Amino acid sequence: MSSSITWQVLKTRPRAERKAAQQLTLLGAQVYCPIITRASQWSDRKKLIDHPALPSMILIQTQSLSEDQIFSCSLIKGFLTHKGKRALVSEQERVLMQDFLAGRYALSSNSLSIGDQITVPVLQSQGQISRMVGDKIWVRLLNSALEINFSVA
Numbered sequence: 731m732s733s734s735i736t737w738q739v740l741k742t743r744p745r746a747e748r749k750a751a752q753q754l755t756l757l758g759a760q761v762y763c764p765i766i767t768r769a770s771q772w773s774d775r776k777k778l779i780d781h782p783a784l785p786s787m788i789l790i791q792t793q794s795l796s797e798d799q800i801f802s803c804s805l806i807k808g809f810l811t812h813k814g815k816r817a818l819v820s821e822q823e824r825v826l827m828q829d830f831l832a833g834r835y836a837l838s839s840n841s842l843s844i845g846d847q848i849t850v851p852v853l854q855s856q857g858q859i860s861r862m863v864g865d866k867i868w869v870r871l872l873n874s875a876l877e878i879n880f881s882v883a
Contacts, residue, residue: 734821735791735821736791736818736819736820736821737762737789737791737818737819737820737821737824738789738790738791738792738810738817738818738819739784739787739788739789739816739817739819740787740788740789740790740800740806740807740808740809740810741786741787741806741807741808741809742786742787742788742805742806742807743805743807744785744786746786746805747763747782747784747785747786747787747788748763748765748782749805750763750788750803750805750806751763751788753803753805754788754790754800754803754806757795757799757800757802757803758794758795759791759792759794759795759799759800760790760791761788761789761791762789762790762824762828763782763784763788763789764783764784764827764828765780765781765782765783765831766780766782766831767780767781768781768877783827783831786807787810789819789824830878831878833878833879842859842862842867843859843862844859844861844862845858845859846858846859847859847872848869850869850871850878855871855872856872857869857870857878858870858872860877867879
C-alpha cells in the first residue's frame with residue numbers, strides 16, 4: 731500500500747451509503763464504506779445493527795472513473811469540500827480508520843475509570859469512558875453518537 735494513494739469523500743443521500751458503494755463498485759470504482767455495529771433495543775428484543783461510521787459519506791478512488799460515471803449513480807449528491815477544495819483522505823488515514831474501527835488499537839494507562847475524559851489520539855478527538863469490561867473500554871466521543879472500544883494494554 732502506497733502512502734501516495736488518496737481517497738476523495740463523496741456525499742450520499744441519507745441512509746444510502748452502502749447502496750451507493752455497491753453501485754460504484756459495480757462501475758469498477760474502489761470504494762470504502764466503513765461500518766460499525768451498534769446494539770439497538772426494542773421493547774421485546776435487542777439486536778446488533780450495522781451502521782455507516784461516516785453518515786452520508788463514502789470514500790472513493792476516482793482514478794478509474796470519470797465524474798460523469800460517478801454521478802450516474804443517483805444516490806451521490808457530490809464531493810465533500812473543505813475551504814473550497816475537495817476533501818482528501820490519504821491511504822494511511824483510511825487504514826488508520828479501518829484499524830481503529832476494528833478495535834486494533836491499545837491504550838496504555840493504569841488509572842482509567844468510568845467517566846474519565848480522554849483524548850483519542852488516532853481521531854484527535856475527546857471522549858468519555860462509558861464502560862469497562864475486562865481489558866476492554868468503551869469511549870463515547872464527545873459531540874458525536876459514536877461509541878468505540880479499545881483494548882487496554
